Amino acid sequence: MNLPQPFPRQNHPYLLRIRTLTIAAMSIFLLGGCGLVQKDKSSTANTSIGLKKIATLRISPTQSRVEQERMIKPLKRHLEKVLRQKVEFLIASSYKDNVDMLVDGRANAAYTGAVSYLEALERGANVKPIVAPIDKFTNRPWYRSCIIVRANSRIKTLQDLKGGKRVAFVSPSSTSGYLMPSAALKELEIYPRRDFTRVIFGGTHAKTEALLENGVVDAIATNIPSYMKRQNLGKLTPENSRVLWQSSPVPHSPLLVSRSLPPELIESIKEAFLTIPNGIEDIVETQAAGYTLVIDSDYEPIKQMRVRLQQENKEVSS
Template identity: 65%
Template sequence: MHLSLPKVSNKIFLVLAVMFAFLAPSCTVPESNTATSEQESLDSKDNKQKLKIGVLPTQSQAEQQRMIKPLDEYLEKELRQQVDFQIAKDYKEVVDWLVEEKIDMAYVGAVSYFEALERGAEVEPLVAPIDKYTGRPWYRAAIIVNKNSPIQTLQDLKGKRVAFVSKSSTSGYLMPLAALTKQGIKPERDFAQVIFPGTHAKTEAMLEDGLVDAVATNIPSYIKRQKIGKLTPENSRILWESAPVPHSPMLVSKKLPPELIKELKRAFLNTPAGMEDIVGTQAAGYTLVVASDYAPIEQLRVQLHLNSQGAK
């Protein structure tokens, strides 16, 4: 039995700080009915094309595979076909897969969505997770420092070691960069060291290990870290957090059959209560999203690029 989550009817409100067997013939032996039914189910899956879904890396491989398994099993049951989740080694790889049409869907950040479009990928947003804490399909980016750090403002980051997730990360780079740029701070010029570990988990671990003075991440990832006893309120604090940012979209190829896209929407909107989001967000189900929901992120991205070009 699947419990239908309430649909979020209102649009995503963004206030960005800068402007983001087939049944085998009847058998004569009654005991074979169960086996025949199971074989029919397997044959039905084999007769359909495998649905390939790429996922950007946010946690360790083992942790992400654990989070993906329940959704994988649920989708296979609902869609009645094989679903193959593939975790990319980095943000660029999942975009490459979309462009090269090696996958049918992808769970990416907003920045990766626009990078894929720029490279010719024919994709569109399908759904996004509803944040458990906001009750909306948005979250906040953040910069985290040690609890006893003398760093009290963004200006205090000058001369310090700072880790960003990836230049393709919305919360782990774009949003913090926008806030820093607004204050005239240029990471490459003003920070003692700029590091890109590649995932939110690896980035946050650098602060735990004392390898950097501050890290760029997001509130959901920070909360997840606290739940496993790592970055806790006793040893860390939020230096800065952004205005609402639209959650990572699940992109779908426009070349998929319309009926399959319709089935995917139905399946995601009716995910069982309590199912964990596959990149670590504490989610309360999914809601439909459209391209225009992410327009402010693209506007911010373009503006930062223009500012960068003008400064050269």
């Protein structure tokens, strides 16, 4: 497949902040769907980071438990070294689970995805984004959503999906696995529940991609980084699959922190992610080449798209 070319170096807020970093970009992981939870409220203070508590990071179940546990170990060592506290990892059950933890206060930090971030804000979570990964294939803190079909499929355009096709999305809370492709389909007046024979939510990008591999569906919504990782595993290869559609640039999933956390701890969390050394694998689908600072306004385009899509869905249902 033809990969998207790096974006022009214009004075975009993302790029300005990348240039201000004093820490060189390094190849690091993308932590999907995690939460940093204060578990021991009786612990004594640590003046270097503001708190000395056990941190629990929740991770979306994107791969087998054995594989994720293997990849977690070097990451765990790095985070504990920088934060100077014990870090535990728990595999989350779903996108919704991560949002629920932010809303009810069990989590004080999370890597959730842009749509889940907006859902958490709508439900009252007092959080803000601090960093996001730089995509390996674009060299920017952006990536692309996509729709994939089998290489020998008769589906040549998005319009060909209408009428009897089976399509899988990741989750209603997924930015690249639902929001972006849904918006593109609705621009063509294609409505999944009306125009597709079957709509499936795989739950994760890996499980969704497996549905196409196994012939369960005719097309899937995912993203380019996840698709490329699948190719590296010898699954969805250029010989047996192809990209039907790619989105415009999508801002990468933000690492969120509670605004109630001490500023010193927030800075330590930033440092931990910005200094992950080369060689530590990402533990979900995305291949990252560093982290950069982000702010709330970077996700305004996704917010506007989501509001517009919700309004269109109401109009179609009425």
